[in-house]
Amino acid sequence: MTDTVNRKNPPTIHSLSAFNLVKPESERLSNGICLHHIQAGVQPVVAIQLIFKAGNWFAPSKETAYFTARLLNEGTKNKNSSQIAEETDKYGAFLEISTGNDYCHVELYALTKHLPPLLDLLRELLTQASFPEQELQKVKDISVQNLKVSLEKTSFVASQHFKAAIFGAMHPYGSEMTAESIANVQRNDLATFYQQAYLKQPFEVLTAGCLVPADLQRIKDWLSSFQLDVQPTFASQPPAMVLTAKKHKLYIEKENVMQTSLRIGKPLFLRTDADYIATKVMNEILGGYFGSRLMANIREDKGYTYGISSTMAFSKNAGYLLIGTDVGKEVREATVEEIFKEIDLLKKEKLAKKELEMVKNYMKGVFVNSLNTPFAIAEKYRTVYLFDLPADYYQSYIQAIDSVTIKQVAEMANKYLAGDYIEVLVG
Amino acid sequence: MINYQHFSLDNGLKVYVHQDQTTPVAVFNLLYNVGSRDEQEDKTGFAHLFEHLMFGGSQNVEHYDQHVQQAGGENNAFTSQDITNYYLTLPSKNIETAFWLESDRMLGLSFNPEVLEVQRKVVIEEFKQRYLNQPYGDVWLKLNPLAFQVHPYRWSTIGKEISHIENATMEDVKSFFYKFYVPNNAILVVAGDVTVEQVKKLSKKWFGSIPKGEVPSRNLPREPRQTEGRLLEIEANVPADALYKAYHVCNRTSYQYAPTDLLSDLLGRGKSSRLYQELVQNKKMFTSLSAYVTGSADDGLLVISGKTSTGVALEKADQAVNEIVATFRENKPKETDLQKVKNQAESTIIFSETELLNRAMGLAYAAFLGDANLANTEQEKIQAVTASQIQTIAYEVLKPQNCSTLYYKAKK
Numbered sequence: 001m002t003d004t005v006n007r008k009n010p011p012t013i014h015s016l017s018a019f020n021l022v023k024p025e026s027e028r029l030s031n032g033i034c035l036h037h038i039q040a041g042v043q044p045v046v047a048i049q050l051i052f053k054a055g056n057w058f059a060p061s062k063e064t065a066y067f068t069a070r071l072l073n074e075g076t077k078n079k080n081s082s083q084i085a086e087e088t089d090k091y092g093a094f095l096e097i098s099t100g101n102d103y104c105h106v107e108l109y110a111l112t113k114h115l116p117p118l119l120d121l122l123r124e125l126l127t128q129a130s131f132p133e134q135e136l137q138k139v140k141d142i143s144v145q146n147l148k149v150s151l152e153k154t155s156f157v158a159s160q161h162f163k164a165a166i167f168g169a170m171h172p173y174g175s176e177m178t179a180e181s182i183a184n185v186q187r188n189d190l191a192t193f194y195q196q197a198y199l200k201q202p203f204e205v206l207t208a209g210c211l212v213p214a215d216l217q218r219i220k221d222w223l224s225s226f227q228l229d230v231q232p233t234f235a236s237q238p239p240a241m242v243l244t245a246k247k248h249k250l251y252i253e254k255e256n257v258m259q260t261s262l263r264i265g266k267p268l269f270l271r272t273d274a275d276y277i278a279t280k281v282m283n284e285i286l287g288g289y290f291g292s293r294l295m296a297n298i299r300e301d302k303g304y305t306y307g308i309s310s311t312m313a314f315s316k317n318a319g320y321l322l323i324g325t326d327v328g329k330e331v332r333e334a335t336v337e338e339i340f341k342e343i344d345l346l347k348k349e350k351l352a353k354k355e356l357e358m359v360k361n362y363m364k365g366v367f368v369n370s371l372n373t374p375f376a377i378a379e380k381y382r383t384v385y386l387f388d389l390p391a392d393y394y395q396s397y398i399q400a401i402d403s404v405t406i407k408q409v410a411e412m413a414n415k416y417l418a419g420d421y422i423e424v425l426v427g
Numbered sequence: 428m429i430n431y432q433h434f435s436l437d438n439g440l441k442v443y444v445h446q447d448q449t450t451p452v453a454v455f456n457l458l459y460n461v462g463s464r465d466e467q468e469d470k471t472g473f474a475h476l477f478e479h480l481m482f483g484g485s486q487n488v489e490h491y492d493q494h495v496q497q498a499g500g501e502n503n504a505f506t507s508q509d510i511t512n513y514y515l516t517l518p519s520k521n522i523e524t525a526f527w528l529e530s531d532r533m534l535g536l537s538f539n540p541e542v543l544e545v546q547r548k549v550v551i552e553e554f555k556q557r558y559l560n561q562p563y564g565d566v567w568l569k570l571n572p573l574a575f576q577v578h579p580y581r582w583s584t585i586g587k588e589i590s591h592i593e594n595a596t597m598e599d600v601k602s603f604f605y606k607f608y609v610p611n612n613a614i615l616v617v618a619g620d621v622t623v624e625q626v627k628k629l630s631k632k633w634f635g636s637i638p639k640g641e642v643p644s645r646n647l648p649r650e651p652r653q654t655e656g657r658l659l660e661i662e663a664n665v666p667a668d669a670l671y672k673a674y675h676v677c678n679r680t681s682y683q684y685a686p687t688d689l690l691s692d693l694l695g696r697g698k699s700s701r702l703y704q705e706l707v708q709n710k711k712m713f714t715s716l717s718a719y720v721t722g723s724a725d726d727g728l729l730v731i732s733g734k735t736s737t738g739v740a741l742e743k744a745d746q747a748v749n750e751i752v753a754t755f756r757e758n759k760p761k762e763t764d765l766q767k768v769k770n771q772a773e774s775t776i777i778f779s780e781t782e783l784l785n786r787a788m789g790l791a792y793a794a795f796l797g798d799a800n801l802a803n804t805e806q807e808k809i810q811a812v813t814a815s816q817i818q819t820i821a822y823e824v825l826k827p828q829n830c831s832t833l834y835y836k837a838k839k
Binding site: 004005007008010011013014015016019041042043044045081082085086088089090091092093094109110111114138141142145146148149151152153154256257258259289290291299300301302303304305306326327328357358359361362364365366368369371372373374375427 | 449450451486487488492493494496497498499500501516518520521523524526527530531534544545546548549550552553555556557559560561562563632633635636664665666667696697698699703704707708711714715734736737770771772773774775777778780781782783
């Protein structure tokens with residue numbers, strides 16, 4: 001059979017110039033709660049996400065933030081841990097509670113037909129959690145064991161040391177739990193923090209899915225019934241801290257491991273900074289996607305690793321750049337050298353137009369491709385609200401990427417990749 | 428419900444189209460009917476190594492990834508014991524780029540020796556990173572050969588050992604390609620913002636002229652019925668003891684699959700499951716404990732796994748699990764419990780279908796199993812399961828002589 005197509009000629013590629021992102025309906029309720037709803041999708045499902053100012057930043061300690069959240073579904077005045085699990089599973093719902101540097105996220109995913117009993121359950125967890133002593137002990141035991149498993153992973157240990165080096169071990173973003181600090185967690189501290197951070201503070205709410213008006217109204221009525229103090233107060237809040245980059249090199253040798261985990265990085269600006277988009281494009285070129293320079297060099301050319309990436313990480317009050325990879329032990333120093341070579345190249349050599357165009361097309365495409373579920377759209381708006389970005393931030397995201405120039409990428413590289421780095425190697 | 432239309436090309440390529448115009452995005456999913464079960468015993472890990480080589484250039488395309496990225500797309504692939512699956516998500520107006528790239532690598536690879544050299548190293552680092560340099564990372568390397576003695580499921584997709592990957596030659600690569608990477612051994616699903624006419628036209632244009640191949644008929648040895656319980660003890664540098672129990676169960680297409688799946692959910696899906704409630708919540712013998720089925724194309728496994736609490740001997744923990752397992756053989760599950768796991772399954776399926784990529788993969792996998800519509804009938808099958816069916820399965824499956832047990836002990 002003869003081939004009738006000219007395979008040397010690739011199909012024409014169309015660049016994306018705009019994308020119409022679904023807008024949320026937002027409303028501040030009389031008790032101070034802010035509700036944002038994303039109406040999207042066709043399946044009869046809903047995600048309800050409640051965001052409390054109850055992460056490490058707002059808590060007396062990381063342990064307090066973590067265990068308070070972890071015990072929300074381990075007992076209330078009327079239900080024990082087993083009954084709560086039974087009630088959630090009975091309706092096939094997924095309840096996910098997680099804490100981070102700034103917030104505690106309580107997420108409920110459910111079929112809309114089961115909404116009423118699940119809202120009742122959720123209210124109970126958020127207003128009547130009882131922090132039973134024996135459940136605390138159970139959760140502590142599980143946490144200590146999980147921590148021990150994590151500490152066997154070179155990647156985990158390297159990330160811990162990196163965070164301690166960049167923030168300082170006393171900073172809410174830099175402190176880490178230990179078996180000892182977990183053992184010292186007291187029930188009463190959790191109950192007190194619950195009073196402060198969950199029972200009185202207005203919280204943000206994002207809902208997403210295909211809801212009929214009656215269901216949305218049901219959620220509004222439910223939220224309106226929370227009795228909160230409209231003027232929030234916090235016992236303690238550390239001041240925003242300027243991170244200083246100072247050279248820091250740490251190698252922790254581990255016997256009996258086959259790979260070394262590398263974490264190399266430095267402080268960056270806050271998420272709201274005007275340099276964000278141009279730096280994001282610069283970082284993407286360095287190590288943000290499969291075709292990045294670090295991947296091309298260290299995986300595809302040298303075969304040192306299964307993967308390497310450079311990411312920009314942001315919490316509300318800090319940002320940093322982090323390059324991470326796991327490599328064969330014997331090539332760890334060679335890898336560090338290659339990473340700095342790539343950083344230097346990006347600072348010194350003019351970027352080719354073609355490479356910039358490719359990375360822009362990729363970033364725009366990924367942005368649009370990722371928005372095919374109501375939950376993914378809600379995720380974008382979550383970033384907007386939590387970082388206080390302009391309301392139309394993602395409406396103009398494609399144009400913002402398109403506007404980045406070769407000159408800007410070079411400026412960002414010289415502004416943010418210059419100077420000293422923190423280098424942590426474990427393994 | 429996943430709507431779809433189907434047609435085949437003369438060279439045997441099966442094509443399925445799922446339309447969804449809600450966002451300007453398309454998914455291109457190409458499944459090859461080859462997995463690690465098709466490997467020779469002395470050349471394991473090959474299907475997966477080959478997957479890496481598919482990104483190393485084809486006859487008319489030097490850098491596959493660059494073109495995908497240029498088109499605003501993302502792509503990836505995975506290899507399992509049964510299949511190798513390649514998928515791209517991209518803005519729908521660039522869908523033809525996916526046809527061009529995928530048809531070119533089906534037509535022929537560049538077989539560049541340097542690519543083989545580098546990808547061998549990358550896969551060896553993947554082997555280390557995911558299986559050897561992680562606590563408990565090697566568990567499947569131990570459990571598979573314990574549970575399977577004859578069937579090729581006895582080795583893992585990553586391979587039995589690193590040396591098999593080190594020794595792979597270009598000749599091996601070529602023969603693998605010509606054997607399995609042919610249109611009549613592939614299933615294409617195009618989903619999203621596309622039309623059937625458009626997909627027909629593009630499929631014919633780009634794939635139509637690729638010649639059909641001779642696919643060797645699959646003649647895998649059937650795993651004989653296990654008649655005696657097996658026990659393996661290993662020691663490693665891990666912080667806690669872990670217990671793994673694997674029972675032989677039916678394959679994904681069997682009429683017994685839905686009740687077997689629900690049985691594993693009753694045993695160990697989530698915090699309200701029996702094993703978790705009894706042994707983590709009440710007796711505190713474990714810090715984690717769960718159960719699931721592998722759902723493979725040939726007969727697979729129901730696996731129970733967990734980590735024991737400090738100071739609890741594995742023998743005791745195993746005994747406690749066995750006692751609970753035995754009650755499932757003797758009693759029908761309660762109707763309320765059955766309804767609960769059905770509700771969990773219902774919502775899992777619906778949530779998964781919110782993602783376009785999941786719908787495309789689900790269709791491709793169902794078509795691979797023999798009928799694309801299986802993606803739509805799973806829900807009914809689960810809802811129709813009765814408590815007595817579950818007990819019947821439990822009685823057969825959860826016999827001690829059908830079980831392979833692994834004690835994964837922390838070195839003192």
